[in-house]
Amino acid sequence: MMLRGLWKLTWIEIKIFLREPLGAFGTIGFPVLVFLVLGRVASRRLAPPSLAASSFVRVGLPVLASLLISISAVLSLVTIISIYREGGILKRLRATPLRPQTILTAQVIVKLILTAATLALMVLAGKRYYPVGVHAPLFSFTIALLISTWSILSIGFLIASIVPTARFAQPIGAIILYPMIAVSGLFVPVESLPPVLHAVARVLPLTYAVLLLQGIWNGDAWSAHVGDVAALAVVFVVCTALSAKVFRWE
Amino acid sequence: MRPVIQVSGVRKTYGPTVAVDEVSFEVNDGEIFGLIGPNGAGKTTTMECIEGLRTPDRGTISVLGLDPFRHVYKLQERIGVQLQQAQLQKRIKVWEAVDLWASLYRKKAIDGERLLEQLGLTEKRDAWFMNLSGGQKQRLFIALALINDPEVVFLDELTTGLDPQSRRAIWDLVRGIRERGKTVFLTTHLMEEAERLCDRVAIIEHGRIIDIDRPERLVDRHCPERSVVLATDDPIAEERFRAIPGVEAVICTDLRFTIRGRGDDLVTEVIHCLSENRIRVTDFRTILPNLEDVFLKLTGHSIRE
Numbered sequence: 149m150m151l152r153g154l155w156k157l158t159w160i161e162i163k164i165f166l167r168e169p170l171g172a173f174g175t176i177g178f179p180v181l182v183f184l185v186l187g188r189v190a191s192r193r194l195a196p197p198s199l200a201a202s203s204f205v206r207v208g209l210p211v212l213a214s215l216l217i218s219i220s221a222v223l224s225l226v227t228i229i230s231i232y233r234e235g236g237i238l239k240r241l242r243a244t245p246l247r248p249q250t251i252l253t254a255q256v257i258v259k260l261i262l263t264a265a266t267l268a269l270m271v272l273a274g275k276r277y278y279p280v281g282v283h284a285p286l287f288s289f290t291i292a293l294l295i296s297t298w299s300i301l302s303i304g305f306l307i308a309s310i311v312p313t314a315r316f317a318q319p320i321g322a323i324i325l326y327p328m329i330a331v332s333g334l335f336v337p338v339e340s341l342p343p344v345l346h347a348v349a350r351v352l353p354l355t356y357a358v359l360l361l362q363g364i365w366n367g368d369a370w371s372a373h374v375g376d377v378a379a380l381a382v383v384f385v386v387c388t389a390l391s392a393k394v395f396r397w398e
Numbered sequence: 399m400r401p402v403i404q405v406s407g408v409r410k411t412y413g414p415t416v417a418v419d420e421v422s423f424e425v426n427d428g429e430i431f432g433l434i435g436p437n438g439a440g441k442t443t444t445m446e447c448i449e450g451l452r453t454p455d456r457g458t459i460s461v462l463g464l465d466p467f468r469h470v471y472k473l474q475e476r477i478g479v480q481l482q483q484a485q486l487q488k489r490i491k492v493w494e495a496v497d498l499w500a501s502l503y504r505k506k507a508i509d510g511e512r513l514l515e516q517l518g519l520t521e522k523r524d525a526w527f528m529n530l531s532g533g534q535k536q537r538l539f540i541a542l543a544l545i546n547d548p549e550v551v552f553l554d555e556l557t558t559g560l561d562p563q564s565r566r567a568i569w570d571l572v573r574g575i576r577e578r579g580k581t582v583f584l585t586t587h588l589m590e591e592a593e594r595l596c597d598r599v600a601i602i603e604h605g606r607i608i609d610i611d612r613p614e615r616l617v618d619r620h621c622p623e624r625s626v627v628l629a630t631d632d633p634i635a636e637e638r639f640r641a642i643p644g645v646e647a648v649i650c651t652d653l654r655f656t657i658r659g660r661g662d663d664l665v666t667e668v669i670h671c672l673s674e675n676r677i678r679v680t681d682f683r684t685i686l687p688n689l690e691d692v693f694l695k696l697t698g699h700s701i702r703e
Contacts, residue, residue, distance in 0.1 A: 156501040160487075160494050167489040167526075235485035240542075243451060243479040244502045245471045 153246055157254040165224075165258060175220045176266045183213035183270055184277050191279040205280045210270075211361045212334055214289075215354065217266045218297040219329075221259040222304040223321045228255065229308040230317040239398045248397070256301055263297045264290055284365045292364040292373075296357035299380035300325070302387035303353065309394045328354040334362075353383040402427050402550055402581045403448060408457030410443050417443040418454070419605040425550075430572065430582040432596035434589065434689070436701050440605040441585035442482055445554055448583070449479055462549060475504055478543035482554040482585075486538075488528040492519055495527065496541055503546040513541050517571065533564035540571060551575055553584040557591060569595055587701060589689040599689070601696060608696050613689055620695050621687035624664040626657045628672075629681035638675050642667045654681075 166172050190205050232238045241251050267290055274282060307324055311317045331338070331345050332354040341349060349355045360376040370377075401424035410418040418440040425431040433441045446452040448459055450466035450473050459466050464473045486495055496514060500507035514520050517537040522530060530538065536556060543551055553572065557565040572595055575582055586592055592599050593613045600610040609616060631653050639648045644659040644667060657668055665684055672679060693701050 153498075153502045156498050160490060160498055163494070164487050164489045232487075236481060236483060237485055237487060239451070240481055240484040240486065243449060243474065243481060244499065245474040245504065246502050247471070 154250050154254055154257075157241075157246075157251070158257045161254055161258045162261065165262070171224065175224050175262065176269060179213050179216035179220055179266060180270045180273055182216055183209060184273060186212075187274075187278050187280070202280065206282065207362060207365055208334060210274075210282065210284070211358060211365060212329070213270060214267060214293050214361055215296075215329055215332070215334070215357065217263055217270070218293060218300055218357070219325045220266075221263045221297055222300050222325060223318055224262070225255055225259050225301055225304040226308045226311065226321040227314065227317045229305070230311050230314040233308075233396065233398060234314045236398065242397060252305070256298070259301060260294055260297060263293060267293055285367060288364050288370070289361070292360050295377060295380055296353075296360060299353050299384045300357070302384045302391065305391035305395060306387050309391050309396060325354075328352050331355070332358040334358050353380055356380050356383075400427060401425060402462060403431075403583065404458075404460045405444070405448065406458050408444065408447060408454045408459060410440075410447060410452065410454045416605050418447070421457070421602070421605070421607050423600050423607060423610055425581060425583055426598075427581055428576065428579060429597040430576050430584065430595055432592045432599040433583070433585045433602055434587065434592045434596075434599050434693075434701075435602040436587055439602045441587075441602060442554055443605075444602070445552055445583065445585055449477065449552055450474065475546065476549050478546060478548035478551045480536075480539045480543045480551075480553045480556060482558070484539065486527045489526045491524055491526060492530070492538055493523040495538060496545060499542045499545045505546060507545050508547045510541075510545065513544060516574075517541050518567075533560050533567070536560065536564070536568060537571070540568070544575070548580065550581045550583060553582065555585055555587070557586070557588065565591070589693065589701060593689050601693060603697050616689065616692050617687055618662075620692045622660045623687060624659055624661065625685040626665060626668045627654065627681070627683050627685060628657070628668075628679045629654045630677055630679045632675075632677045634675065635677050638671055638677065639668070642671050 187205055187209055190209065191202075229238075238251065242248060271286060303325070304321070307321050308317070311320050331341060331349040331352065333349065338346060338349045338355060356376040356379040360373050360380070363373050363376070364370075403425035405424070406422045408418055408421045409416070421440070421444055433444060435441055443452065447454045448461055448466060450461075450470035453467050461473055462476055464476075466473050490498075492514065493510070496510040500510055511520075511523075514523055517540060519534065519537055519541065522534055527535070527538070540553075540556075543553070556572070557568050560568065569591070572582060572584070584596070596613060598610065598612055599616065601608045601616070609620070611619070635655065636648060636650055639645060639655060639657050642657070642659070642664075644661055644664055645657055646660065647656075647658040649656045649658075657664075659667075671677070690701065
């Protein structure tokens with residue numbers, strides 16, 4: 149019975165998301181565009197491509213674009229949750245036999261599907277327009293990205309709990325999430341960061357997401373990244389527990 | 399008749415503010431019960447405690463024999479709820495909302511398409527929620543509140559913000575709900591709505607219930623004054639009117655008389671007096687107090703203030 153409600157809610161939320169004119173393009177199109185444009189610019193500027201640049205285009209950029217996919221999905225979750233709260237939609241859904249966690253699970257599933265779809269689009273676009281041939285284990289990489297997104301989504305719920313109104317949801321979420329990319333080890337190895345930033349990086353989930361995504365992209369076995377997955381799971385558990393305490397339904 | 403809802407000694411505070419204090423009442427099977435009072439009187443808080451959406455600080459509530467706090471999901475299966483100022487997803491279609499809600503209940507939902515037809519929404523079944531008018535939105539919320547064929551229906555400020563025509567249409571729908579044997583619990587700050595719709599009302603102010611009864615009994619109890627206004631040029635009229643039993647005052651301005659007294663008999667007595675003395679009148683009307691006057695009398699201010 150609850151599964152029927154979960155499935156219906158998820159399906160309707162997907163349809164509603166696709167009807168949103170800017171939402172769908174912004175969330176799906178933006179990361180793909182960044183991936184293609186930066187890839188072309190980076191490989192043209194640095195001709196003949198140095199080893200470092202080529203490695204960035206081969207590994208760094210796909211991982212960066214994937215993180216952007218993930219963060220877009222999380223920002224979209226934060227926005228939707230705060231709009232639903234402000235409009236009393238969450239409250240209206242609670243005045244049914246639907247369990248609160250089912251309402252939120254539906255949103256998470258929608259975002260994970262969205263993430264996978266955007267990644268697929270990026271790979272397809274990449275096959276045609278990307279300057280460097282990429283041979284990565286795509287299935288494993290998709291799983292790795294979904295695990296990362298799932299973990300970061302739990303931070304999304306925390307952010308959704310603290311934003312005062314729907315108007316601030318997107319900017320506050322962006323201010324919290326985007327800087328995490330800077331210290332995630334994607335551009336500068338975490339080890340070479342100043343001690344304070346190093347410490348910060350070690351508690352941020354994006355750092356582990358980058359380690360996992362880079363590793364899987366390079367063809368590492370899953371066994372080499374058990375620690376990263378465990379760290380992401382810990383983030384999920386902690387953030388979910390915290391947001392269960394502070395989450396506001398209205 | 400067994401009470402469907404029993405509320406006893408309920409108190410709810412938000413920080414230092416006491417929203418609801420020592421509220422007790424019962425709602426009977428098959429009646430339309432109204433909780434009436436100005437905005438901020440505690441109507442919505444009381445209702446949401448009964449629906450299981452809020453937990454009271456003190457007191458006990460029983461709905462259909464269930465504790466709304468402990469058995470909230472079991473209760474949700476059997477009640478229908480319309481919340482004040484609720485919204486749906488902007489771009490959800492009318493039929494999708496009905497279809498979604500139908501899937502949320504264990505028990506088989508009633509026919510959604512027929513429900514839409516009864517509520518006059520068939521033409522709008524493919525419209526997005528954001529493109530509906532206020533009245534259409536309210537009718538959709540009524541549809542969602544009825545989709546599980548509930549035993550008790552809760553309606554919070556159902557017609558606020560609607561034009562008089564939509565309001566009347568909604569009143570007919572609510573009467574229809576009662577005719578199907580459901581119990582209706584509603585809140586309103588519109589005295590006319592309460593008077594026309596409710597079998598019994600509870601007047602609430604500052605979180606406390608002041609009185610509960612049938613609207614006409616509340617009027618009789620608190621505002622027994624009646625007035626008859628008539629026009630006549632008969633010179634003996636004033637003297638005769640003063641002699642009518644129960645008359646407290648006769649005011650005459652420009653051959654128009656206002657006769658004030660108490661009790662339901664006043665009007666009959668005046669008519670009797672007119673016919674007995676063959677007094678010719680060119681105008682005759684009665685002024686009866688209503689719930690608005692009751693509220694004014696009980697609280698010392700108008701409900702709109």
